[in-house]
Amino acid sequence: MGSGLNGAAIALPLDEIVAGLRVARERWRTSQQRLQEVGGRELPSREALREIVDRLSGVLFPMRLGPPDLRHESEDYYIGHTLDAALQSLLQQVRLELRYQARHDAHRQRDVEARALDLVRSFGGALPAIRVLLDSDVLAAYRGDPAARSVDEVLLCYPGVLAMIHHRLAHQLYLLGVPLLARLVAESAHAQTGIDIHPGARIGPGFFIDHGTGVVIGETAEIGRDVRVYQAVTLGAKRFVTDEDGQLHKGGARHPIVEDGVVIYAGATILGRVTIGQGSTIGGNVWLTRSVPSGSRITQAQSREDVREDSLVAPLA
Amino acid sequence: MGSGLNGAAIALPLDEIVAGLRVARERWRTSQQRLQEVGGRELPSREALREIVDRLSGVLFPMRLGPPDLRHESEDYYIGHTLDAALQSLLQQVRLELRYQARHDAHRQRDVEARALDLVRSFGGALPAIRVLLDSDVLAAYRGDPAARSVDEVLLCYPGVLAMIHHRLAHQLYLLGVPLLARLVAESAHAQTGIDIHPGARIGPGFFIDHGTGVVIGETAEIGRDVRVYQAVTLGAKRFVTDEDGQLHKGGARHPIVEDGVVIYAGATILGRVTIGQGSTIGGNVWLTRSVPSGSRITQAQSREDVREDSLVAPLA
Amino acid sequence: MGSGLNGAAIALPLDEIVAGLRVARERWRTSQQRLQEVGGRELPSREALREIVDRLSGVLFPMRLGPPDLRHESEDYYIGHTLDAALQSLLQQVRLELRYQARHDAHRQRDVEARALDLVRSFGGALPAIRVLLDSDVLAAYRGDPAARSVDEVLLCYPGVLAMIHHRLAHQLYLLGVPLLARLVAESAHAQTGIDIHPGARIGPGFFIDHGTGVVIGETAEIGRDVRVYQAVTLGAKRFVTDEDGQLHKGGARHPIVEDGVVIYAGATILGRVTIGQGSTIGGNVWLTRSVPSGSRITQAQSREDVREDSLVAPLA
Amino acid sequence: MGSGLNGAAIALPLDEIVAGLRVARERWRTSQQRLQEVGGRELPSREALREIVDRLSGVLFPMRLGPPDLRHESEDYYIGHTLDAALQSLLQQVRLELRYQARHDAHRQRDVEARALDLVRSFGGALPAIRVLLDSDVLAAYRGDPAARSVDEVLLCYPGVLAMIHHRLAHQLYLLGVPLLARLVAESAHAQTGIDIHPGARIGPGFFIDHGTGVVIGETAEIGRDVRVYQAVTLGAKRFVTDEDGQLHKGGARHPIVEDGVVIYAGATILGRVTIGQGSTIGGNVWLTRSVPSGSRITQAQSREDVREDSLVAPLA
Amino acid sequence: MGSGLNGAAIALPLDEIVAGLRVARERWRTSQQRLQEVGGRELPSREALREIVDRLSGVLFPMRLGPPDLRHESEDYYIGHTLDAALQSLLQQVRLELRYQARHDAHRQRDVEARALDLVRSFGGALPAIRVLLDSDVLAAYRGDPAARSVDEVLLCYPGVLAMIHHRLAHQLYLLGVPLLARLVAESAHAQTGIDIHPGARIGPGFFIDHGTGVVIGETAEIGRDVRVYQAVTLGAKRFVTDEDGQLHKGGARHPIVEDGVVIYAGATILGRVTIGQGSTIGGNVWLTRSVPSGSRITQAQSREDVREDSLVAPLA
């Protein structure tokens, strides 16, 4: 008696805990001035987005990220079928975000359906161009890493490439006006790779991130062609600007511009709306809060001066 | 012949490998002075804890982390049912840890059942308060990040919030005397977010971690209200103290105290039982091994002096 | 009308997107001078390797990483059965990589089957020795962390131990000539722990990584016995050597040698083919690009000199 | 070459088969005078109905057909949550059938949503009465079978009870105007038990089917209280009536009326709109096409006469 | 508004239905004089039994009903591991039934654990003998069916063999005193094959059921060696005996004895404690309620006489 699988669990005061949680939720909803809510959950789903990205990865690279038993002869069948499933599922998520955006605006609620369709159509139409960009990233990784044996290996193994597949899809969603979906895609990559790229960041072709853990790239960063970045690099903002009444000033370009062909070694921190000129090299662990001209080679020794000058900037992204 | 699915696998010397592994296990058990063990596995399960936390996340935030088709009308049914399942499952894991703790002590074995029940009841009773704390963390994230568009987005996307849901549950388990379960929960968050908070750390309301990858917070750290921390921040111990015979001295407060309203920027390292006074700002990449008064603004230039003074401390957590 | 689950999705231009993607693939295949490919996917599978490692983890530590309901009495049955499944599955993956390696060489294609079998047999035969090495790593973690309560806890919770289980299996695959499989195993650990160890790295017994997020260890690193390493440590290469026509010079020992008993604290960066002498201690955040003799204690203050001297090295792994 | 997992599959003429199937579908659609169809599948789903019935079984008998770890304390939470999920899912299926019914009638399409809601509400409201009826069936089975040891065993094991759970739910759907959903539920029982009860059949409380394989009960059958039926019993129609132009005359009462307390032994066939008077016993393998008064005991010998008289009737249901 | 996935479901009166169901349950519990029940479900699980039988099928015939990738070299590992899992799971189910049996008897509750263990040990010990019996059944099927091409085909395809695997396991459980578990196993076969053999039936080696749908064999039937039976054969009881107060008289031998080498063709019905003498043949659709001597050949014409004599018997099993 009292032993065994479900033993003495009798006295769990479920009703009490359920009531306690209800009170806590009501307190929150009151504090947030939420009207008495009815109906279902109105938010997009992390898991749904994850599955959509998985499917789109297969659509983009069928023979390498598609199902193991796929064959060239049936590639297009697989792609068409999977694409349809992915886009239909995306359509539902887009509806959820658009409705959520318009939750206080009955007028905008009305055209959610039409806008969702337009958006998903545009997104689908952008996929071939995204594939071309990703091919350039794969090639960049292959050329940039002495250990890489083939482009196939790069696509299969490199977390930096996984992060870029997510980013290029997320960026498209961001541009099309569904930033929450974009963010969910970006955070999925972050969780898998430790690479945290804001979906707003604009990144040219041939981008390569090696190792990657700890990389942070901010919303308004702009990165040119053939840039290479190593683990723990931050392209961040300086301290936030607050307006008179202490509110954070949101928006506005506040992250670095990195021009074509720049290489940034591990642990370097570049902050603020500065420009790293074309072809520059930024050494490991460098701390940089000013622009540098094309062809610069910045080392820690140099950057220490920078630290003294600019002591209270803070690496944010 | 020899081709095909299961081809020439005939000669796998399974018996030999199995025997080799048995020898290795026996060697280990002997070296660890384990008695001839019988019976089943006595350890809690990573997967079980992961599922428990998933369920409790739904219980705490039903409309945002619960099932996608949940509706307000049935919230309490969902919560009650899921809570029951989660707590029953937790009860089994608690039994496993308590039995494990008491494995050399027949006396303590006897009251495992009663203690397990008390513990799970207390844990369940703490959930409403945990929800209130987490609400404050969500608000802090929303207020602290210029990119955040709504509290819902924060709860859905931010790894720092995910880490805090885990931490506040893990900390409760830690306080109730099941540190191994607590650790499993913490490591689950670590794996998903790159944020490594020891379940022993005491953290006040309104805590916000941005980006988060590489954050390490040690067991005896104490953090006040409304503290903000960025990626790669370490709140660690200095070198361990060893006693005369070279054994590590375990326990004892050895991590920083961070007072209310402090902000610590990315990459900063704060080591030892020092106090960061209320409202201070610690700049990016700062290395700090001494206390600073309220309202301090510490930058790298200043902290470099600190490095010279205190050259052999080592960032541990 | 127009509302509901599958609403107005009618106009998705699937054919057009499928065609666009086909053009993009052909462009890529042409640019890569790939012959008209036929047949199935020829690459190993991430998921398959992940499952193989899961099974082998259970085979190596049946009572702690095997199924929750395993019992001592049936350990060997479980091991034999699981080992068989894992090795048969590995055999398929090995075939895929060997065929891929030999894809331009009809001669080598012919003995893929025989080589695959030899390789898997060798791999299986190495498992008992791998278990012995891993036991030493577990003990090192237990002894090295003041918070560890038991070796069981260490094996269950510590990401550093998880990373080492992967590494010791991956390293064996690397030695046996299937570097792509090895890399897939290593990246699986990287994704779960944030610890990035190249499968080529040679690591002695009793290796302990604490916290671990951000650790990077390069391909030709050599690490002795009883070495301890903390989060965000890099054992990397300096800048790559390029030959006259700008091609990366691949291969060649280019990462540090770390002798027995060395401790390297969090955030330290050690670059190039330097030797850290036996029993040395490298402080937190140290930047080191030269060899140090046995028993050295290196701190940031000292290493800053080093930075000035050697300004354009870059932490790579 | 040509051996192995995906061997020589190259030449599968997928395009040709796909085209052949398209032609066959078009031929069918033309022959059925279907307009060029667009949009998604409009039919309810077998699997969805199966899951709904599973959930409702748990809702009706939580401690015996609910989840194995259910506890009395949380019964209502389980029921509320599961009921909500089941009814929401049913609502979707009801919409599909109502839309399908109205597919040629734009007018009726318009109120599908309102009717679906009403219907599901009515259905939910009928569940307590269905439970009461099913309790009477369970008791009847317990009392009618000398081998039954407890009512719990009956509910857990008896295919006749499983069939009645399905029937009482299906009959309710039939009454509410969704005969296709009702039929899907009935066929699910048929597949599991070999018992084929048309959802239109009206069956009083305390109905017991023993063994059950081969039982067929037709659409307009009416069965009183406390009736008992054994395997391979048919309550069917005689030959269908066709009208002048040879079309089947659909509808109309054409199956037997079985009054209270009747017992019908295995293999008996009763055909047409006949009445089996209260308390009668129909022997095994009897063939009966005429009414019998209350208290009759019909045997094969007697029924043979019946056969001669009525030679071309045919057992249909 | 009101459209879409979770549309107008708002008004589902969950609370009301839940309350209605609670009343219905209470009514039932009162009518059944059940004390206020607490704690968890005490009944065995259909699904658990199904999984146990699946595992035991693999254990008994590893190369034909075990996992598709099993190999001779690892047969014993597979068997040992699977057997352990199956018997541990069976042990839990046995505990549940024994506790249920003793639910009104505190004294018997006490030794449930010891009896459960004994029972499972005995059951495990009987498996080799069960395999030998099943081999005889497989051979009988192979020899008895002109369409059978190999014993492997028989084991893989024949529902009669599937039914006998279940029966021989169920009969063992029945003999060991867990009739509810036995019944669950039998009903699982019934659902899959339409063959309904009571677990109490005693059946000699070399038993073959062809086609099988509709076969019913009662609890006290006794069947000799090398008997063959076709679809829709009933070995049943006559009408139940009721005692003075109308209660069914339970127990007592009431089904046929079928001696060695008998063949019973499709649709035959044999009722009551009669004996079918060795080597007899019973023709299709025969109705038989009397014993026949060895070597009889019974046809419909003859059995019609039987019908006239014995007009109110009824085929029960």
Next chain:
Amino acid sequence: MGSGLNGAAIALPLDEIVAGLRVARERWRTSQQRLQEVGGRELPSREALREIVDRLSGVLFPMRLGPPDLRHESEDYYIGHTLDAALQSLLQQVRLELRYQARHDAHRQRDVEARALDLVRSFGGALPAIRVLLDSDVLAAYRGDPAARSVDEVLLCYPGVLAMIHHRLAHQLYLLGVPLLARLVAESAHAQTGIDIHPGARIGPGFFIDHGTGVVIGETAEIGRDVRVYQAVTLGAKRFVTDEDGQLHKGGARHPIVEDGVVIYAGATILGRVTIGQGSTIGGNVWLTRSVPSGSRITQAQSREDVREDSLVAPLA
């Protein structure tokens, strides 16, 4: 002690049972004169065939048996992709059966691969014609059942249609020389519907089976166009012919020929190589062992004579 989840399971004598089973297997293998077997399982898989049929059902009727979210626009993509997967999987099963057929004939082993490919190609090529046949069966069901409301309902709900989908696929496999695969498909239908059609039976277009439980149709039966059959109908063989030494005489036409437009009511049994002339009606429960001319209407009364004449035939299929 002794209580709890894995309680007193210690003493399970696994080794002993495993050894006992090994002895039983060896005894069997010896008795069957099986050589010492090595390698893997050589038999096709029930589950694999079931999945293949599920996929082909979707391929044949995409909008009604395909995935619930399928849309007309993407039908061909779905079909091509699913067909490829189904046929590749079928190819593996065909290889297994062909190798098994040739297990004693090294010569035939050699061309297994080529024959398997030819066979699967032929099978794929036959699918459009199979769809056309099935359309005729669906129409027949719709026209033959007064309760049917639409062809869609028929396809979705009717077990007779499910059985015919299986049969038409199984028959094709039978014709192509893989009778074991054919049988597995047929038995899958049998298990789901209680309808047992041997894959060898030749059945014309427009075949309709109503209710279906207990129907048995033998290997050499030949059925014309537009035949209708009800539950429990047998088209069987008479007693098997044995040759001089008592061996069953296998093969040879031994089941009925049923000409165009015949209707056979429930429970009728027709045995032997007799011909039922065009347009005949066979009444319920009729027992028939002789041919009848076109346009016959056979009733029980008439067929009883038949019984007397032909007393020892037995319904086999």
